[in-house]
Amino acid sequence: MRNSYIVKIITGVFIAAVGLAACKTKGGVAPHNSMELVADSSITHLTQPVNAQVVATIPVISPETGSRIYSAAANGVITYDTRQQTAVASRVGGRIERLLIKYNYQPVKKGQLIMEIYSPDLAAAQRELIYVAQSSKELLAGARQRLQLLGMQPGQIDQVLKTGNILYRIPVYSNSDGYILEKSAAVATASAAPPVATSAGDGMSGMGSAAAPVTSAPAAPAATPVLLREGQYVTAGQPLFTIYQADALVAVFSFPPQLAATIRKGQRLLFYPTEDNTAMQTGIIGLIEPVFRNGENFTLARIYLNKHHFRAGQLLTASIPVMYSNGSWLPKKAVWRLGNKAVVFKKEKEVYVPQVVQTGVEEKDMIQVITDIADWKVASNAAYLVDSESFIKTKQ
Structure with a gap:
């Protein structure tokens, strides 16, 4: 490094000058055993390595204090x-024959058809309804109520009684206006950290x-495809979708x-x-x-x-x-970053010494210093005091 080279030259000249001065006496040349080296304390700061302290004439500044x-x-x-959501579940166990929901957060209207399910239990209940209607009118009301509890609409029950044909596909309708979301996707979205x-x-x-x-x-929210597929089996009471209003x-x-x-x-x-x-x-x-x-x-x-x-x-x-009321404030260019540490160059007599400080928030061109530096004088621009290899030795 250039600075280290200059320091070595100055040190060599200083030692040579001290040696010549020590050799002089009243008569001209001193005896060999009376030679003595005398160090000049005024230039000792020049002998320190440049990564520990720097000699420079860069302007100094004082930290700003006060609330900001x-x-x-x-x-x-x-x-x-x-808080404003409803659940869509299957009232019967069976196989999904038709699915009209293709992706999450798909908009739906109240009463809109969501899917059709084939249920053996529901088909058996319809056969029972047809048999009761032909043989025992007293039990007809109970058979109708059972089908309604299984998810059939009154109009569908009347159609079965009128035609005598069993409806193998039972529709599932939306119970609210909003955006539909698959239950498994709702759990994954709640646990993610985007x-x-x-x-x-x-x-x-x-x-x-x-x-x-x-x-x-x-x-x-991401409009991802639903995982539910046609042909998949569902159980009675299984929650399938959530509808957000x-x-x-x-x-x-x-x-x-x-x-x-x-x-x-x-x-x-x-x-x-x-x-x-x-x-x-x-x-x-x-x-x-x-x-x-x-x-x-x-x-x-x-x-x-x-x-x-x-x-x-x-x-x-x-x-x-x-509002920040603690710490001091310096321009960003007065603080030098050393990885996870921050350094300022404090003025001590004729030299600048790097000191580690703790920093806080930053603004456009100012940075908060948590360390107490209110009475310090620091270099206005730390970049000018860093050597070409950016090696800095801080005091402990």
Whole structure:
């Protein structure tokens, strides 16, 4: 390194000069046994390696202190309100002869045909109905009620009595308007940890803005194919589908632990669609849920939407003001990153010495330093004090 080479030259000149001075006496040349080396303490700082301290004339700055307010942004998504849902189950055991649901989150209407099931028990009950209708009118009401409990509609029962033919395919209808989701897919969606990151927003009150740590957020519902197939057997009472009501949606936002402490239930949030930051609106947090998924710790905040113009799967961005009252603030260029450590160059007499500091949040061009450096003088630009190989030896 060039700096080390310069230091070696200066050190050699210094030793030679000291040797010549020690050889001089009153009469000219001193005796051989009276030679003595005398070090000049004014240049001892030049003999230290450049990765431990640096001699430079770069300007110094003092850390800024005081409270700062910034607007942190949290990403979110519009999803279905799990409180407003109905289940679709088979009342009889049998084989699926016809399936009209092809993918999850397919829109359905109340009374819409979902599937047709062949059930041996239902066919036997229809034969019993026909026999009772021909032989014993007193038992007809009980036979009709049994078929209704097994899922047949009154009109279908009347058709069997009128024609005398057994209906081998029993239809299953939707009991609500909304979006249908397979039960197995609903469980998988609830346990997944989708990757959506949080980011920083603009500052408030002229005090700057800080970047929020990266975390996960809920993912948009995916229209995946259903796993249920025609020819598959189902049992009586087996839940097959869940229907989420179309008018019940919820906005779910993800907050890292640093921001989770600043939110509470009943607090108002300002949010807007990610693709249009002019369509802002406010909402009240109705539920705060701490979550630990796939080794990641974060907090979900839900805003229940009554009257809205959003659609399921739409991405949102929420803005929340956060105040930081501890620590000091430095320009980002004054802090040098060494992997998982941060270093500043502290001015000590004629040299700059690298010191490890603990950092916090970051904003556009400022960074929070948790370590107490209020009375320090640090280099304004750390990049100028790093040698070509970026080796830095910090003090313990």
